[in-house]
Every structure is written in structure tokens, then in C-alpha cells.
Amino acid sequence: TYACCSINQLSSLEASLALSKAVLIRCPSCADNFAHFHCITTCSPQQTKTIKVTKVTNVTGFDNITREGVVGYAAYLSTNFADASFQSCKNVRIPATGGLAIGTMCGRFGSRHCNPQRWYDFQGDSSNGLAPLDIDFHLIKPGDTEDLPEGIVPYSGNALKCNETTPSGGKACSCQDCQESCPKIPPPPLPPGPFQLLGMDGFLIISIILLCLLIFAFLFYLFVTYLRRNNNKKGLKKKDQKSHDVTQRVISPSEVTCADKNSQLAQAFLSSKFQIWGTVMATYPLTVLLLSAIIVVVLSAGIKNIELTTDPVELWSAPNSRARQEKAFHDTHFDPFFRTNQLILTAPGKEGYMYDSLLFGQHNLSGIISKDLIIELLELQKQIQNIEFWSKDLNRTATLKDVCFAPLNPSNASLTDCAVNSLPQYFQNSLENINAKVNMTELGVTKEVDWRDHLIYCFNSPLSFKDITDLGMSCMADYGAPVIPFLAVGGYQMAMEWEAEFLKIVQEYQKNPSTNFTLAYMAERSLEDEINRTTAEDIPIFMISYAVIFLYIAVALGEFTSWKRILVVDSKFLVGLGGILVVSCAVLSSLGFCSWVGIPSSLIIVQVVPFLVLAVGADNIFIFVLEYQRDVRRPGEKREEQIGRILGNVAPSMLLCSLSESICFFFGALSTMPAVKSFALYAAVAILLDFALQMTAFVALLSLDCRRQDSNRCELLCCIKVSRKRPTKPNEGFLLPFMKKYYAPALLNRYSRIIVMFVFIFMLCGSIFLLFHVKVGLDQELAMPKDSYMLKYFEYLYKYFKVGAPVYFVTKRGYNFTSVSGMNAVCSSVGCDPYSFTQKIQYATEYPELQQLDLIKMINSPMLIYAKDFGASRFMAYHTPLTNSQEFTGALMKARELAHNITMAMRQIQGTDPNFEVFPYTYVSLFSILPLSHTYSCDTFIHNDCVFSLPPARVTNVFYEQYVTIVPEGLVIISLCLLPTFVVCCLLLGLDLRSGLLNLLTIIMITVDTVGVMTLWGIDYNAVALINLVTAVGISVEFVSHMTRSFALSIKPTHVERAKEATAQMGSAVFAGVAMTNLPGILVLAFAKAQLIQIFFFRLNLVITLLGMAHGLIFLPVLLSYFGKYFTSVCL
Incomplete structure (x- = not known):
């Protein structure tokens, strides 16, 4: 090839083109087009046809001879060549910045507004410090000769396409730099749409079918029962015509099963042992109280070692979880991320x-x-x-x-x-x-x-x-x-x-x-500061809540026999106080004991466990005290013996519930989430200790109070006596007569029972439908009080930031980056595998709405490039803007899916370790996804606002990993918690499978209905909700198991009469205990400032209590009246 240039001119041209070549070298055809035209205008023998000199100057050379030198000229080229050259270069990237090369070669217009004319204008502008002289480029359309200088023919040579090889042997540009080089890949499959049947919501159809099946099965049961009653009229004894109950008959001893005998034997054994125990405790109350106090002090002393965990990552992410292991690997091989404001x-x-x-x-x-x-x-x-x-x-x-x-x-x-x-x-x-x-x-x-x-x-x-x-x-x-x-x-x-x-x-x-x-x-400490501030401000709310509960217990336990005795003798103020102290001691002992053994605590434990134990403890206290008040001392029976006998009657029921709940929480401790695990352990230990203290200290306290009351001494001034003696007849109070005379008969008449079954079946099926639509996650705003400055920060964050969080694809040891095949499987420049590591990430960015990757911003490898075996390297891209935990969880799953695909492909490269792995690692803000954005990327020229910022805050995304598995893990945990409610009930009732199944069914219905109401009330399902659902299982045991046991041991002749007795006798105690103890305290929490407390403690606990009360006091008596075990006690 001949050039109309001297050696010096060629050297100067080569040096001038070197700058652009360094930027465009990733695409040889682009670099060739760029150099080709400048060679034509500079050294072509036909250059006079394409350029016209416009400015010259005198230049003195090294030989001291002055000559004219060109410092400016006009260049003419066809739009076809200019457009083709521009198209070949417009997508070439600069890996170091993540931007496009064309953006640095278009001056003020950047890559967004660059076009062929502006591109060439920048190349001819010597003021930019890059162009060696001024060139006025004229882009002429084919056939347009108007205004062309005489003799000028616009250059219209052939410009290479970016997917073509160069004449010198250069390869076609890579897919990242040239869209035409990309292989045709099918778009990723669309995410599965909503489950549908017959063009409708599939879960709705299933729920409707289930509703119809259950109602049909119930009606069929009623029809079969009606036929059996008519076919066996001779063997029926219609004692209660109004009840229309299931067939009642006299059972001969030969018909008594082994299970029935076991049931009676178990009850007799437990009652006798607890009676002896109660008598001993009541006989030596001071000794018992002293020993109890010593044990409580010893256990509570462990509180000095308590570790209060506040870090969300430590609370909700297991140390051996995948995300935590990836975080540890990343922080070991790379610098950890930093605190920001x-x-x-x-x-x-x-x-x-x-x-x-x-x-x-x-x-x-x-x-x-x-x-x-x-x-x-x-x-x-x-x-x-x-x-x-x-x-x-x-x-x-x-x-x-x-x-x-x-x-x-x-x-x-x-x-x-x-x-x-x-x-x-x-x-x-x-x-x-x-x-x-x-x-x-x-x-x-x-x-x-x-x-x-x-x-x-x-x-x-x-x-x-x-x-x-x-x-x-x-x-x-x-x-x-x-x-x-x-x-x-x-x-x-x-x-x-x-x-x-x-x-x-x-x-x-x-x-x-x-x-x-x-x-x-915001500052990185803002979240912790705001939570601590809210916690401190809400302490009075919790104190008021406990005060309301205490006042209720003190009033509700009182015996209202006469106005002269009500306030000074019969108020049970000290018994109520003692019950509260027993619960408090159980909670403190649990905190101390768990601290002794090194189990970390958290704010949620301090806030929830006392309520849970108070609900359980108050229920047991009411059952025990009300049973004592309704009892009359037998002739010749001592007070201590009466207390022992009463304890023998009610303690098996208390043991049934406490043991079920404790084992339930021990099973809940199998969770991988640290917060759920520690909560379950604290709750299980607290319930066991509460039961132990109720069997000892509270029995002793009641014995002392009974002595005072029998002596007609004032409660607070024990030295003062009143003249009016205590009545000898039992005190049924207000609630028992009401339940016995009005509530139970109204609930258990023929028509009410059918309506109740229909309503609760409908509730169950509706909740099953809603269960599949519950929102999973925790919106970060809920962690803040309503008056927090962080809420405005989150609002502005979502409004103004346009780029999502960065995601790093980290490679582990075991891949040879220095082999040709190894490099080709990773790189994205000329000659690289079209399905390489970085190219697959690029493909993913082409479908941001499906893959949730926006762009590859930077690709970096901080390790030595000449090392044969890298310890680790990382490649970075950006997510699309993510604004809630649902979006981030989806992005995490997509990133892991992409990383797995890349891992499998790279393991096929010869020499790769079979254990080599690529994993995604994302940094986000505390409790949220914090989008990253260049300060200049806001719509400065459109909106009346923009972002001025110090660097945005980020921590690792291990917090969000919980949402990937929280649904199946929650199902496993709740199922494990339900198991002991069935097993313990069966065992303590003497292998009574029917009562155990009915007990389990009711608790399952409470749990399912709770999730359904969560959907209606906008309560998200997350780890905090899971803790409350585990708590719901425990509290449901209180509402259900006492009633089931009372029905199973009743000696009334018919199902309906036994259900009425259980509802009146035990239902009144359950209502006064667990229901009315919870409700006042829960209602006070509505005034808390923290949204988390309002939603997950006020709303959710209110739902749990109301549903538990409805199922335990409405649905369960009706269910037992239809399907409860047959009466057999009379046969023994």
C-alpha cells in the first residue's frame, strides 16, 4: 500500500490514532473504520478529492527550513460511510468505567445524545486536547452535490460492520460491543402466571370445592346420624329431647375398650399424685416460698451475662446459611464494605x-x-x-x-x-x-x-x-x-x-x-438509633399494659360475697400480685438460665415472652383459683387437704397445656433462624418454669391467702379482722351462672350448632384461599416509628434513585484464568466465547424485567492477572431498582439461578476443579434495598428536584435470604409445633385418639384462620410473624386443650350435656383467664409508636386471641357435641 506521507507523518498519525485505538480496540472493525478514514484524509494519494485545506501556518522544521503546515481542513464523506462507522463503534464499552467508548468521544453530548455528525465534530475539535488539528467534517447524502466545492467527491468507501472480520485478520467484535455479533438466544421463560382453573383463581376454585365437600360431608353425617337414631329407637334413651344429640345408651363393661380404661387410669393417677403434692405445698407455704425464691434468684443471676442481639443479620440469618458463608468468603478475600451516610x-x-x-x-x-x-x-x-x-x-x-x-x-x-x-x-x-x-x-x-x-x-x-x-x-x-x-x-x-x-x-x-x-x-446508625428511641418511648406503654392486666387479675379473682368484705378480705389483690410475680419470676429465671448456657437474647424475646407466659400463667391461675372458690370444704377436711384435692382436679389439665406448649416451643427451636430459635428456647424454658412455680410457690401463696381469708383478716392489713364471716356455700361468681344458664344452651341448641359448623367451615376454606395470597417480607418502613425522619428518607430514595443495588458474581478457587480456554470462557472482548461468564451476565441484562439485572457497570478482577490459580475474583453488575423485600428476594433467586448456570458451564472447561463455584453477592442498605445512582443520573433537566448525597449505606443481603425459604421452613416449624399438641393430649388422656385429633384440628383451624386474617389486615408473613404464629399455637392450646379434657372426663350422659358442662365450667375459666387477661394488655399496645409493635404485637396478637376465643368457646363445644368421644366413665 502506498501512502502520500513521509515517515514522520506516518509516525505522527500512528501516535495520534493510538489514543483512540486504546479505547476502541475491543472492537477491531470499529478501530479499523476509525483509522481507515483518517488514513484516507491524511495519506491517501486521492486525498484532494475528499478534503479541502482551510487553514495553514508556517512551521520551521528540524532542518531550520520554514514550510507551510496544514492546521485545519474540511473533510467530506458520505453519510453511508459515516453512519456505518458510527454504528460499528456505538456499543463498544470501556470496562474500567462501565460506560461506552462513544461517550468519551462525543464531548458534551455523551453517549446518550451522540450521533455521527457530533462524533466526527469531536474528532475534529482541537480544543478538546485530543485532536491534532481542526477538521470541519461534512456528511453528504448520496447524490447530493449541491454546495460541494469543485473537484470534491465525498468519501464513500466500505465501512466494516462490527460483526465482520478486518482485512488484517482481526476478529469480529464480541457480543458486548456489537449487537450483531450476539447469538440468537431465546428469551428466558416468563415467570409462571397466577395459578388458575377454569379461567379463575385456582386457589379460589379449590377453596370453593373444599367448602362444598366439607358442608356435604357434614350434612351427610347429620343424615346418617338421623337414620341411625330412627333405626335404633328401641336401644335409645331419649333423655334430652331438645338437644337432638347423638344416640345415648347404657354401655356394658365388656364394651369398655382398653383406651377408655387407660384414660380413666391416667386421670386417676395424675390426680392422686398432684393431690398429695398440693397438700404438702399448702402445709409448708413459707418453706416452699423460701426455696422457690432461692432457686429464682440463682437462675435470674444469669441475666448479668445476657447478650442482647440487635443486628438484623445475626437475628434472622443462620451462621451456617449459604448467604452467611458467601459473606465470610467475600470478606476474607476482598475488603468489606463500609459505613456510609x-x-x-x-x-x-x-x-x-x-x-x-x-x-x-x-x-x-x-x-x-x-x-x-x-x-x-x-x-x-x-x-x-x-x-x-x-x-x-x-x-x-x-x-x-x-x-x-x-x-x-x-x-x-x-x-x-x-x-x-x-x-x-x-x-x-x-x-x-x-x-x-x-x-x-x-x-x-x-x-x-x-x-x-x-x-x-x-x-x-x-x-x-x-x-x-x-x-x-x-x-x-x-x-x-x-x-x-x-x-x-x-x-x-x-x-x-x-x-x-x-x-x-x-x-x-x-x-x-x-x-x-x-x-x-440518614446515617448508618440511624436504624438502630430509631429502633432504640422507639423502644424507650414505648416502655411506658408496656408498663401500662402490664398494669392493666394486673388490675384485671386482682379484680377478677376476687370473691364478691358482700360489700363489707369485697375490698378488704375477698379482693384477692395479693393472690393476683402473687400470680404476676410467679410469671415474672418464671420469665426472669428463663432469661437468666438461658444466659447462663449462652443462648443470645433479643428485644422480641423481652417483649413477647412475658405476654406469652402471662397468658399461660393467668389461665392456670384462674382455673385453679376459680375451682377453689366454687368448691365447698368437705366435713373434716383440712384447708391444706382441700387445696391438694382442688390441685389434683385441675393440675392434670394445667400439665397437659404447659407440657404441650413447652414441647411445642422446643420443636420450634429446630428453626435455622437465630431469632426464632432463641425465642422458642426462652419461651419453652419460661413455660416449664412457670408451671413449676405454679405447682409450688403459687400453691403456697394461695394457702397463705386462704388462711387469711378464713380468719376474716384484711388483705393489706392482716392484723385487722372484720366481723362478717365468709359464707360456706360455693361462690360461682357472675360468669359461671351466665355461661351455664344462657350461653351454653343458646350455643348448643339444634339450629345454633349447624350454623356454627357452617360459619367455621366457611372461615376455614376462606382462610385457606387467603393463605396463598399472604405477602411475604417486611417493608423497611415498618421498622421505623411514624414520626421517624427515616420514612422521608425512604420516600425520597424510591422517588429519585434510578439504579438498583450492585451485585457481585464472585468466583472461588479452582479455575485457571491464564489458560486460553479459561480466559475465553470468562472474557467478553474479541475472540471470547459468546457464552462466556461475563457474556451470560450481559444477556441477562437484556431482560431486566425478568432477570432483574439492569446493566454491567464494571468488571474487575483485583487479583494478580499472572497468577495461575486465583484465590477469588469478582465481576459486578447492577440490579434494576428494587423497592421492597419481595422484589429483592426475586432478584436474589434470579442472581443465584444465573450464577448456578455459569458455574455449571465453567466446570466444563478443562482443568477446572469440580468444586469450583460462582455465587452472587449483593450489598443493600439496612433493612432495605438501597439503590445506587450516580449523582448526575437524576432527571436534572425535567424535575424540580435532584439528589445531593454522601455515599449511600449498604450492608450485605444475608438478611433477605430468609424470605427464600421462610415459607417451607415456617410450614415445617408450625407442623412440628402442632405435633406435641396431639401427642401429649392423647397420652395424658389415656391414648384418647379422638380427643387428640379434635384438639389438633381446632388448633390447626386457629392457625390457618390467623394467616387468613393477616392477609385481610395487611400483615406480612415474615420471621416476626412466624414467631407470633408459633406463639399462636401455644396460646391456642390454652383455649382448646382445657375444654377438650373437661369434655373427655365429664360424666354427663349425652354429648350435648357434656359439651354444655365443659363450656360452662371450663369455658368460663378460660374466658376469664387467657382471653380477658390478653385482651386488655393487647388493646393498650395500639397506642405504641413503633409500627412493628402496632402490627405484629397489637394486630396479630389481637387476631390470635379473638380467633382462639372464638374457636375455643364457640366452635370446639359444637364440634365436641357432634364428634366427641363416647361416655364410658359410668362403666368403671
Whole structure:
């Protein structure tokens, strides 16, 4: 090939093209097209046909001879060649920045607004410091000869397509740099749509079918029962015609089964043992109380070692979980992520305006793009940067430079080295640069350019060290990096102290009435601070709740025999106080014991376990005390013997419930979630200790109170007696007669029972339908009180940030990156495998709505490139914007699916370890996904707001992994919790399978209905809800098991009469105990400030209590009246 150039000219051309080649080399055909035209215009023998010299100057060479040199010319080329060349280059990437190469070669227009004419104009603009001379490019359409200089023929050579090889042997561009090179891959399958049958919601159809089947089965049972009654009239004894009960008959001893005998023997054995125990406890009350107090003190002493866990990751993610292991691997091989703080400011009162820029034309700027606001922001930023605080670690006054992330000067950082990203950083935080202005001439027009022109340029070219205006200012921050959200780091304690001062300054600034900004802000400590603040503010609410419960117990346990005795003798104030103390001692002992053995605690344990134990304890207290009040001492029977006999009657029922609940929670401790595991262990131990103290200390307290009451002594002033003696007849109170005379007969008449069965079957089927529509997750806003500044921060975050969280694809050891096949399976440039590691990630970004990956922002490998065996490397992309835990869980699952696909493909490369693995690793904000965004990526020219920020906060995503498995894990945990409610009931009732099954069925219905109401009331299913559902199983035992046992042991002749007796006798105690003890305390929680408490403790516990009460006192008596065990006691 002949060139019309000297050797020096060729060398100069080669050096000039080297800069562009370095940027475009990823696509050989693009680089070839670029170089080809400049060779034509510079060295072609036919160059006079395509260019016209417009400007020359005298140049003195090395030989001291002066010659004319060309410094400017006009170049003419066809639009076909220009367009084809541009198309071959427009998608070429720069891996170091993640941007497009064309963006750095189009000046102020960037990649978004670049076109062939603007691209060539930048190549011919010597003011950009890259072009060697001025070239005026004219793009001529084919056949358009008008205004062409004489002899000029626009160059119309053949431009290579990006998917074509070059004449010199260069390969076609890779898929990442050339869309045409991408293989045709089918789009990923669409996510499965909603389950449907017959064009309707499939779960609705199934629920309707189930409803019809259950109602039909019930009606069929009634019909068969009716036929059996008519066919066996001779053997029937219709004792209660109104009840229309199942057949009743006399049972001969030969018909008594082994199970029936076991039931009676079990009851007789337990009653006799508890009677002896109760008599002993009542005989020596002071000794029992002393020993109980010693044991409680010893166990409670462990509280000094309590570890209160507040870190969400430690609470909800198991140490051996996949995400935790991946986090440990990442943090071992790479630097951990850092503490950050963020401000989001808007100026809604500022109106937008038009700005006619000399260089960029007219732009509609938002009101926030104003000099006074930028200067005001700069002043605020300087206040923050100048924060000083006393550091205990350094034993001196510390500043931001002691804790900040300084990427370019980490060893000896100054304030200007700290990575602070904000709008003033485009001016290097210099007031002089913001105020700078200069007159500039462009295309014959002279006009003033100022900070706005510089800012518009930097929005489009953030990596520029010098803008194209005559201001000549850099777009880089004062610490030497682009204004892109980096991360901040420092000593943990010092960082916490600095953040506290940061929040003070921002809050004081927010209160300033003269400020022009609407402010949203956060520090990494904000979440913990706000939760702690809310917890402290809600302590009085909890205290009031406990006070209301205590007052209720004290009043409800009283015997109202006469006005003279009600307040001073019969109020049971001290018994109520004693019951509360027993529960409190059980909780404290549980906290101490678990702390002794090293089980970590949490706020949810401190808040929920007392309520749970109080519900269980109060129920047992009411059953015991009410049974005593309704009893009459037998002739010759001592008070202690009476108490022992009463305990023998009720303690088996108390044992049944306490043992069921305790085992239930021990099974719940099999959960992999640390918070659920520790809660279950604390609750199980507390319930066991509560039962033990009720069998000892409370029996002793009741014995002492009975002595006082029998002596007619005042409750608080024991030395004072009243003249009126205690009546000898039993005291049934108000509730028992009401339940016996009105409630039970109304509930258990012929028509009411059928209506009740229909209603509860409908509730069950409706809840099964709603169960499949419950929302899984925990919206981060719920962790904050309603008056928290973090709520505005979250609102602004979702409104203004446009890019999702970064996701790293991390490779483990075992892959040879230095072999040809190994490199080709990873890289994405020329010659790489079209289905390589990074290329598969790129394919995923083409379907962001399905894969939830937005773009590959940066690909980096921090390890030595010449190492044969990498310890680890990582490649980064970005998620699409994610705003709630449901979206993030879906993104995590998609990222894992993609990583697994890549792992399987890379294991096929020769020499790869079979255990080699790629896994995704994402960083998000505390309790949320925190989208990352360049400060300049907001819609600055459209909206009247924008984001000014310090780096956004991130922690690892291990918190969100729980939502991937929380549904199946929750089903397993609840199923395990249900198991002991059946087994214990069967065993303690003497292998009574029928009663155990009915007991289990009712508890399952309460749990299912609870989830259904959660869906209706907008309560999400998450780990906190799971803890409450486990609690629901425990509390349901209190509502159900006492009633089931009372029915099973009743000696009434018919099912209906036995159901009436159980409802009146035990139902009244259950209602007064567990229901009315829970409700007042729960209602008080409605006034708590913390939304988590309002939703997951007030709403959910209210639902659990009301549903438990409805099923235990309405549905269960009706169910037992139809399907309960047959009466056999009379035969023994």
C-alpha cells in the first residue's frame, strides 16, 4: 500500500490514532473504520478529492527550513460511510468505567445524545486536547452535490460492520460491543402466571370445592346420624329431647375398650399424685416460698451475662446459611464494605427555568439547579466535613479525616482526600469555581459561559478532567475521583461518634426556617438509633399494659360475697400480685438460665415472652383459683387437704397445656433462624418454669391467702379482722351462672350448632384461599416509628434513585484464568466465547424485567492477572431498582439461578476443579434495598428536584435470604409445633385418639384462620410473624386443650350435656383467664409508636386471641357435641 506521507507523518498519525485505538480496540472493525478514514484524509494519494485545506501556518522544521503546515481542513464523506462507522463503534464499552467508548468521544453530548455528525465534530475539535488539528467534517447524502466545492467527491468507501472480520485478520467484535455479533438466544421463560382453573383463581376454585365437600360431608353425617337414631329407637334413651344429640345408651363393661380404661387410669393417677403434692405445698407455704425464691434468684443471676442481639443479620440469618458463608468468603478475600451516610435534598418551592447555553443550546433546568442552592449546599457540606468530636480510641479530638474513606491517600488522609460526593464536587468544592464566568465565542457567537455550562457538560462527561468551555474546569471531585457514589470507612466506634455529630448538624439545619431545601437524610446508625428511641418511648406503654392486666387479675379473682368484705378480705389483690410475680419470676429465671448456657437474647424475646407466659400463667391461675372458690370444704377436711384435692382436679389439665406448649416451643427451636430459635428456647424454658412455680410457690401463696381469708383478716392489713364471716356455700361468681344458664344452651341448641359448623367451615376454606395470597417480607418502613425522619428518607430514595443495588458474581478457587480456554470462557472482548461468564451476565441484562439485572457497570478482577490459580475474583453488575423485600428476594433467586448456570458451564472447561463455584453477592442498605445512582443520573433537566448525597449505606443481603425459604421452613416449624399438641393430649388422656385429633384440628383451624386474617389486615408473613404464629399455637392450646379434657372426663350422659358442662365450667375459666387477661394488655399496645409493635404485637396478637376465643368457646363445644368421644366413665 502506498501512502502520500513521509515517515514522520506516518509516525505522527500512528501516535495520534493510538489514543483512540486504546479505547476502541475491543472492537477491531470499529478501530479499523476509525483509522481507515483518517488514513484516507491524511495519506491517501486521492486525498484532494475528499478534503479541502482551510487553514495553514508556517512551521520551521528540524532542518531550520520554514514550510507551510496544514492546521485545519474540511473533510467530506458520505453519510453511508459515516453512519456505518458510527454504528460499528456505538456499543463498544470501556470496562474500567462501565460506560461506552462513544461517550468519551462525543464531548458534551455523551453517549446518550451522540450521533455521527457530533462524533466526527469531536474528532475534529482541537480544543478538546485530543485532536491534532481542526477538521470541519461534512456528511453528504448520496447524490447530493449541491454546495460541494469543485473537484470534491465525498468519501464513500466500505465501512466494516462490527460483526465482520478486518482485512488484517482481526476478529469480529464480541457480543458486548456489537449487537450483531450476539447469538440468537431465546428469551428466558416468563415467570409462571397466577395459578388458575377454569379461567379463575385456582386457589379460589379449590377453596370453593373444599367448602362444598366439607358442608356435604357434614350434612351427610347429620343424615346418617338421623337414620341411625330412627333405626335404633328401641336401644335409645331419649333423655334430652331438645338437644337432638347423638344416640345415648347404657354401655356394658365388656364394651369398655382398653383406651377408655387407660384414660380413666391416667386421670386417676395424675390426680392422686398432684393431690398429695398440693397438700404438702399448702402445709409448708413459707418453706416452699423460701426455696422457690432461692432457686429464682440463682437462675435470674444469669441475666448479668445476657447478650442482647440487635443486628438484623445475626437475628434472622443462620451462621451456617449459604448467604452467611458467601459473606465470610467475600470478606476474607476482598475488603468489606463500609459505613456510609446520605443526604437527599429537594427544593420543591423553586420553579424551573430555561437556560440558553452557548454550547449546549436551550435546556429546561429545574429550580434546584441554581447558584444560591449550590452555595448553600456547599456551606452545609463544609459544616459536616468540619465536624470535631472526642474519640476515646484516639484519646484526642478527631475529625472526618480520621474515619473517612480516602481512596487516593488512605495512609495520610486530609479532609479533601475524603470521598464525599455531592453537586459542589463538580466544582471541587470551590466557591471561586462556582462563581467563575468567562466570555466565549462559538461559531461566531460570543456569549458568557458560567457554572451552568460546566455542570451540564459534567452531567454528560463525568470522567472529564477538563470541560470544553473556556472555563477549563475539571469534573472530578476534589479528592481526585469522579463524582460517583463511593463508600466511606473508619474505626467503628469513631465512625459511630462522627455519625452522631453528623445527625445533630443535619437536624439543626433542617430546623432552620431560612433553608431553601426540603431534606431527607440518614446515617448508618440511624436504624438502630430509631429502633432504640422507639423502644424507650414505648416502655411506658408496656408498663401500662402490664398494669392493666394486673388490675384485671386482682379484680377478677376476687370473691364478691358482700360489700363489707369485697375490698378488704375477698379482693384477692395479693393472690393476683402473687400470680404476676410467679410469671415474672418464671420469665426472669428463663432469661437468666438461658444466659447462663449462652443462648443470645433479643428485644422480641423481652417483649413477647412475658405476654406469652402471662397468658399461660393467668389461665392456670384462674382455673385453679376459680375451682377453689366454687368448691365447698368437705366435713373434716383440712384447708391444706382441700387445696391438694382442688390441685389434683385441675393440675392434670394445667400439665397437659404447659407440657404441650413447652414441647411445642422446643420443636420450634429446630428453626435455622437465630431469632426464632432463641425465642422458642426462652419461651419453652419460661413455660416449664412457670408451671413449676405454679405447682409450688403459687400453691403456697394461695394457702397463705386462704388462711387469711378464713380468719376474716384484711388483705393489706392482716392484723385487722372484720366481723362478717365468709359464707360456706360455693361462690360461682357472675360468669359461671351466665355461661351455664344462657350461653351454653343458646350455643348448643339444634339450629345454633349447624350454623356454627357452617360459619367455621366457611372461615376455614376462606382462610385457606387467603393463605396463598399472604405477602411475604417486611417493608423497611415498618421498622421505623411514624414520626421517624427515616420514612422521608425512604420516600425520597424510591422517588429519585434510578439504579438498583450492585451485585457481585464472585468466583472461588479452582479455575485457571491464564489458560486460553479459561480466559475465553470468562472474557467478553474479541475472540471470547459468546457464552462466556461475563457474556451470560450481559444477556441477562437484556431482560431486566425478568432477570432483574439492569446493566454491567464494571468488571474487575483485583487479583494478580499472572497468577495461575486465583484465590477469588469478582465481576459486578447492577440490579434494576428494587423497592421492597419481595422484589429483592426475586432478584436474589434470579442472581443465584444465573450464577448456578455459569458455574455449571465453567466446570466444563478443562482443568477446572469440580468444586469450583460462582455465587452472587449483593450489598443493600439496612433493612432495605438501597439503590445506587450516580449523582448526575437524576432527571436534572425535567424535575424540580435532584439528589445531593454522601455515599449511600449498604450492608450485605444475608438478611433477605430468609424470605427464600421462610415459607417451607415456617410450614415445617408450625407442623412440628402442632405435633406435641396431639401427642401429649392423647397420652395424658389415656391414648384418647379422638380427643387428640379434635384438639389438633381446632388448633390447626386457629392457625390457618390467623394467616387468613393477616392477609385481610395487611400483615406480612415474615420471621416476626412466624414467631407470633408459633406463639399462636401455644396460646391456642390454652383455649382448646382445657375444654377438650373437661369434655373427655365429664360424666354427663349425652354429648350435648357434656359439651354444655365443659363450656360452662371450663369455658368460663378460660374466658376469664387467657382471653380477658390478653385482651386488655393487647388493646393498650395500639397506642405504641413503633409500627412493628402496632402490627405484629397489637394486630396479630389481637387476631390470635379473638380467633382462639372464638374457636375455643364457640366452635370446639359444637364440634365436641357432634364428634366427641363416647361416655364410658359410668362403666368403671
